[in-house]
Amino acid sequence: METHICYIFILALPVACIAWTVTKEEIFKEAREFCVDKSKSCNKLVKRKFFYVFTCEYCFSHYVTILILFITKFTLLYNDWRGYILAGFSIIWIANVYMSLYNIIRIDLKKEKIRVAKEESELKQ
Template identity: 80%
Template sequence: MENHIYYLFILALPVACIAWTVTKEEVFREAREFCVDRSKNEGRLVKRKFFYVFTCEYCFSHYVTLLLLFITNFKLIYTDWRGYIISFFAIVWIANIYMSLYNIIRIDLKKEKIRVAKEESELKEQ
């Protein structure tokens, strides 16, 4: 059982990484902008929701988790289908904690960068 908990925290890392990268990072900006436009302007509800998935890290992490569970056959607590369901929600939850922590760190780094730039400009003015 303790190995399963270890794997849970490890498997949540690639889910968080992939979900964050696709929904937030510059490398997928054009595709994300296309999806944002489609999620707002598409006529049919199903199509709008399909494109929205690629703009929300929480939503997208569910699909990444499904793929990961298919690849790894990871089950938590139970060895039957119930293990997949528990694993699915546990991985999504941990992955979203990782993404939230990463976002907090990024915000703190941006604040610090702005503060340093402001101090440097004030020193140059003197």
């Protein structure tokens, strides 16, 4: 059981990394902007929701988790479909905690950069 808990925290790392990168980072900016436009302008609800998934790290983490579970065959507590459901939601939750912490750290770093730049400009004057 203890190793299963460790696996959840480990498997949540690539889920968080992939979900964050696709939905937030510059490398996927053009694709994300395309998806944002399509999620607002498609005439069918299903199409709008499909494209929205690629713009929301929480939503996208569900699909990445399904892929990770398919690859690893990891289950939690049960060795059948119930184990996949428990593992899936556990990994999603941990991955979203990781992404939230990462976002907080990034915001703090940006604030610090702005503060330092402001102090340097005041010192130059």
